[in-house]
Amino acid sequence: MRPFEYVRAENAGAGVDAVVGVPGAKFLAGGTNLVDLMKEDVERPTRLVDISHLPLHKIERSRAGLSLGALATNTQTANHPLIRENYPLLTQAIVAGASGQLRNMATNGGNLLQRTRCNYFYDTAMPCNKREPGSGCGAREGLNKIHAILGWSEGCVATYPGDMANALYALDASVRVRGAGGKERLIPIGEFHRLPGEEPHRDTVLGHGDLIVAIQLPVASAEFARHSYYLKVRDRSSYAFALVAVAAALRMENGAIKDARLVLGSVAHKPWRSAEAEAALKGQRLGEAVFQQAAQAALQQARPLAHNAYKVELAQRSIVRALTRAAHLA
Ligand SMILES: Cc1cc2nc3c(=O)[nH]c(=O)nc-3n(C[C@H](O)[C@H](O)[C@H](O)COP(=O)(O)OP(=O)(O)OC[C@H]3O[C@@H](n4cnc5c(N)ncnc54)[C@H](O)[C@@H]3O)c2cc1C
Ligand code: SF4
Known part of the structure; x- marks a missing residue:
């Protein structure tokens, strides 16, 4: 070091x-x-x-809904009664990640900013535009089994590996950030992480010195609590990052899907919310045929690399399974 x-x-x-x-x-x-x-x-x-000792650990009700301190640990957040009751999708996503010991140390702010698990990013002998802008991308023509199938650029095919942010996106959360001069601003989580484009070294829209102070969950998202499910598919059942993850949430009215949220994890440089899948679900009655249509719609734009075509079908099957569980049909 x-x-x-x-x-x-x-x-x-x-x-x-x-x-x-x-x-x-x-x-x-x-x-x-x-x-x-x-x-x-x-x-x-x-x-x-x-910053670990700063008083940013509280999880409390706010006017907007619930405020999660940036320095609350993943364990505190997942176990909090207000989260378990109103946003169980978030609890499921957090406990699907890492291990008990890691979650005791990991904070909410740090979790959002964790970096990709691309092997070439970790290997300093290999070119990597994220680690060293302009050096090239080792994964584009290399072993890219775990890499992106959506939204990648020639400059970077890495995925965002975290779980918590996928659930936060499905719950329409926002990130409260404090910048220089004490000014605070609220960034919708869907705009927080970036696609790689020409600047893969930038994971998020944060500027240098921006401090995450809290994450806000809106009251309205608690209406999805009864019908939500986080599914994580990985090479082994614990202590592993997702190959594909799905955060699914439905709001039902008179037996039909009034509103739907569907976010895929580990398929792109940011959590990937599918407006196409959500549109295919809205207004429909629960059932496998509808879930299949949503799954097809979600992956329509997929562009797999040499070693990860399997992720397309895996994501489709995972979407159907997550929706089936969210709907309590299995
Ligand atoms: C073996 C292993 C397995 C894992 N498995 C998973 C998994 O399956 N799923 C998953 O989601 N995660 C997983 N993780 C990642 C883990 O969740 C993250 O390492 C953790 O959440 C990071 O939080 P931290 O507080 O330790 O961040 P740190 O390591 O302290 O910081 C991470 C980054 O965030 C910045 N930062 C931290 N807090 C703030 C803030 N408030 N404002 C601005 N910048 C900030 C730091 O400068 C740094 O760049 C795993 C980690 C390990 C080591
Ligand atoms: S995919 Fe991105 S992180 Fe991985 S080697 Fe290429 S530029 Fe680096």
Whole structure:
């Protein structure tokens, strides 16, 4: 590991200031992703600004719905009674991730900002536009079994690997961010992560020094609580990232689907919400034929790479299964 300066932020404002003025500075929360990447020499911060002790741990009701502190751990969040009762999809997504020990350390803000698990990103002997802009993409013509089938660019075919953000997107969450000068803004989660385009080194729309302070869940999304399901498909049943994940949520009225949310994980550089699948579900009665149509619609734009065509059918089957479970038909 390379030498770095350690700074303990006294408050949120001081933390932001300590990062903004130093190009190589980074926030340190639970450290479960950042410190790993530093050991691998992938991340090379010159200064770590420790925010882990700042009072951003609360999970509480707000006017908009529920506010999840950026520094609440994944365990605290998944186990909170208000989340279990009103947003069980989020609990399911969080506990599908990592391991108990990791979730005890991992924070909500850090979880959103975890980096891709592309093997070439981790291997500093290989070209990677995300790690080193302009160096090329080792995965485009390499082993790309775990990579994207939607929304990729020639510059980067990596996926966003997290689980929590998929559920948050299905629940229409927003991310509260504090920038330089203490200004706060709210970013809808669907606009928070980016597609790679020409700038794969930018995972999100955050600027340098932007501090996530909270995640907001709207009241209205609690109406999906009865009919929601998070399905994660992976090579082994624990301690593994998704090959494909599905966050499915339905709102029923008079026996028909009044509203639907469908988000795919680990198929693109960001959580992938399918407006086509949601349109195919709205107004319909529950049943396998309708779920199949939604699954077809969701993958219509898929462009698999040399080694991941399997993800198209896997995603379609996973969508049908997640909707079936959300609808309590199995
Ligand atoms: C073995 C292993 C398996 C895993 N499996 C899964 C899985 O299956 N599913 C899954 O979703 N995740 C998984 N994870 C990832 C894990 O969830 C993340 O490492 C964790 O959520 C990151 O949170 P952290 O607080 O430790 O972040 P840190 O490592 O401290 O920080 C991560 C990044 O976020 C930045 N940051 C942190 N907090 C803030 C903030 N408030 N504002 C602005 N920037 C901030 C940091 O500067 C850093 O760049 C796994 C991790 C490991 C090590
Ligand atoms: S897919 Fe993206 S992260 Fe992976 S090697 Fe290519 S540029 Fe790097």
